[in-house]
Amino acid sequence: MKKTLALVAVVAAMNSFAQGTWAPYASVEENIHFSDVSPSYNYLNLSVPAGNAGMRMGAFYTHNSLLSAEITLGVVGIGTPGAFFNTIIPVEAVGHYNLFNGMDVKLLSKFNLDLGIGSGLAESSNGNFGFSEHLVSGASMELPDVIPFGTLIMGIRYTSFIDDYIDGSVVSGSSNDGVLRFYTAVRLDGENKKTRQALEDAAALAEKVGASLEKSEADKVAIQKELNATKKAHALEKAALMDELEALKTALVQEEEAPSEDSTIEVKGFYVIIGSFPSQEGAERFVSELGSELGVSFVKDLNTYRVVYSMHENLAEARASLEAARAIVETAWIAVY
Numbered sequence: 001m002k003k004t005l006a007l008v009a010v011v012a013a014m015n016s017f018a019q020g021t022w023a024p025y026a027s028v029e030e031n032i033h034f035s036d037v038s039p040s041y042n043y044l045n046l047s048v049p050a051g052n053a054g055m056r057m058g059a060f061y062t063h064n065s066l067l068s069a070e071i072t073l074g075v076v077g078i079g080t081p082g083a084f085f086n087t088i089i090p091v092e093a094v095g096h097y098n099l100f101n102g103m104d105v106k107l108l109s110k111f112n113l114d115l116g117i118g119s120g121l122a123e124s125s126n127g128n129f130g131f132s133e134h135l136v137s138g139a140s141m142e143l144p145d146v147i148p149f150g151t152l153i154m155g156i157r158y159t160s161f162i163d164d165y166i167d168g169s170v171v172s173g174s175s176n177d178g179v180l181r182f183y184t185a186v187r188l189d190g191e192n193k194k195t196r197q198a199l200e201d202a203a204a205l206a207e208k209v210g211a212s213l214e215k216s217e218a219d220k221v222a223i224q225k226e227l228n229a230t231k232k233a234h235a236l237e238k239a240a241l242m243d244e245l246e247a248l249k250t251a252l253v254q255e256e257e258a259p260s261e262d263s264t265i266e267v268k269g270f271y272v273i274i275g276s277f278p279s280q281e282g283a284e285r286f287v288s289e290l291g292s293e294l295g296v297s298f299v300k301d302l303n304t305y306r307v308v309y310s311m312h313e314n315l316a317e318a319r320a321s322l323e324a325a326r327a328i329v330e331t332a333w334i335a336v337y
Helices: 002-018 047-051 193-256 280-290 315-326
Strands: 021-034 053-062 067-080 084-098 110-125 128-143 151-161 178-187 270-277 295-299 304-312 333-336
Touching: 021 067, 047 053, 047 067, 053 084, 053 178, 067 110, 067 178, 084 128, 110 151, 270 280, 270 315, 280 295, 280 304, 304 315, 315 333
Parallel strands: none
Antiparallel strands: 021 053, 021 178, 053 067, 067 084, 084 110, 110 128, 128 151, 151 178, 270 304, 270 333, 295 304
């Protein structure tokens, strides 16, 4: 039964971790030590900030908006110029509890209370090294919109060692050593609120451009159709003008060639023609389809049958009738007989 419960607990813990996200994490820090040797605050002496600096790298786990944690390995310097200098290699696991959970706060996405444990390899005395366990407590704030590729984290932590030899000396009756550190870290989330918004804006712009291109293509098709219709209308108009020109030429020729008394040419006038067929049956079928009583005239010279819309004695009347005829058949024309 105990084994079963333990297995269930392990599976539940693994499932809980699987629901969160992991991200690379790195930080730099500046330390002030509280030990048997007084720290130096003379930061104009560059050996002070240089000797008390450190860096850490690790992984940052985000379970949800309330809880998160980090696991880090680092190299940290602690010392006072002229007194001592020590290098610590700490390993820490720190949990975070977000006090701003569910709150909409500008700039800050989280304000965390931090609590954790760790162990650091340090020189306990001249030439002797050992591990010094410690507790970590502090606070941190996360600023998601400062850098484009992740989250900027700034905080303060106090490390309380269970030993009294971090400064390389042990003073009887004194308290254990401690370190106050101020740090700045970067969590590489891959994107933040700004980059997500930029991606959304880019997608919206792409969609807008796509819609504009589609509209332009539709406008192009409409313009092409209108152009084709205009070309067709111009072609019909040109054909009509050519028919009128031929009719005028024929009329002029007939006027210039005054027929003699024994001439067999008989000018009947101007005919508006709406169809020409090689057979009488085809011409009559065309008239029947129109539902009208138009006449069919046989042109012997051309051996063709033409459907006559109207007959006129002068060209002006024929032109007026041609407009009505083209409402029925666009290719109607004027012929002179």
